[in-house]
Amino acid sequence: MDVLMTCKLFQEMTMEEINSILNCFSAKEKEFKKGEFICNQGDVMAELCVVLEGSVHIIKSDYWGNQTIMTEVRPGEIFGESYACAEMESQVAAMALEKTRILKLNLLHMMTVCTSACPCHNRMIKNLIMVMARKNVNLTEKIEHMSKRTTRNKLLSYLSAQAKKTGKSSFTIPFNRQQLADYLSVERSAMSAELSKLKDEGILDYDKNYFILTGISAK
Amino acid sequence: MDVLMTCKLFQEMTMEEINSILNCFSAKEKEFKKGEFICNQGDVMAELCVVLEGSVHIIKSDYWGNQTIMTEVRPGEIFGESYACAEMESQVAAMALEKTRILKLNLLHMMTVCTSACPCHNRMIKNLIMVMARKNVNLTEKIEHMSKRTTRNKLLSYLSAQAKKTGKSSFTIPFNRQQLADYLSVERSAMSAELSKLKDEGILDYDKNYFILTGISAK
């Protein structure tokens, strides 16, 4: 599968190595119809899921049954690894948005078996650790932005982080307005208004996804 | 060290096993004075740090130099593992709050060396994966609560999650009011007011840290 080559879990592996890994983790492919549930809230998940084709919504329902879509998972991306590795019941459900093919890798014997038979077992574990660590850093960063009280400060937190990352005061962001608003959990229109204000005040400038941080922010 | 026995990284290990692990990861103990920086934003971290004694603040400074304290790390807890495992520059600094002793474990050769010499290498990796996975689940949960637009909905999101977790409609939370407000990133007083309102409306009842979810929430 070409998709697997793009998956972070299998980075720096050849086709043959990936195949031996799939074997070693008793990988099983499953197909789901549109609307079908791949796993439910409360399931005990010993498996990591790779999306091969289609797309999946990760859904959380609360005590009263209200549902929230948390993320969308697309081909080459994975889900369920946190619950599998933490040996916890899944706190979320996963639903196929369309006809979707999933590859399930059983992590139960991840650490115990396979010292020599499969050459890339270690590489796979390292990749998994890296994927989780990256996700961790990203989640922490998102929380950092979201924890700011006002839309203005959320924006400045996010934009200044981008500036710091790129090392430049001008940069392009990977979101459009609606996506940025969703990421920061604010109203799109209010955010747009706040961006205008920041531009007026000379703190920043922008055109579409291209931003320039200029002025000095008091706090 | 007694502290190490309480550290999640070394769970299910004996003293001797921990010692061999420390050797294998070329652990080095370092002492820091109050106010001293253990690592700086931008440092390349190949090391995971365990706090043996004292306490550490994880600090983030933005583009303009404004600083935020993100977490406090106490004895037996670890930090820096995400950046070490993700092979990224640290996005945060760590400062000793008082006289603090730190144990640094080098993760660089985590996957490559030590197949037989050290019996618990695998267990250590498994523990590390579990720690990161748990952290991941917790961060995701926190984001879920924080993403709600109003203080009321943040509260309901958090409380309903606790109810779901315990499987009961009554439960005790591990936060006092100020801590809960910090966790949800809202004003304590406004949150208190909102709790009163929810009680008046018959949606829940509480006494100190003890909560009961009763009524039906519209959304």
Added chain:
DNA sequence: AAATTGATGTTGTTTTTCCAACAAAAAAGG
């Protein structure tokens, strides 16, 4: 070229939060 669609910006109203100050209750300390 006209019509449609999607993304973005603007504005006024309503709702909610923030903030500050204070009150009340509970816990801790002497």
Added chain:
DNA sequence: CCTTTTTTGTTGGAAAAACAACATCAATTT
């Protein structure tokens, strides 16, 4: 037991966000 400190609840005014509705602009389709 009394004092001090901490925690929690309450209130009113100022600030900000949410919301809804609409305007503008660009890209796409017909």
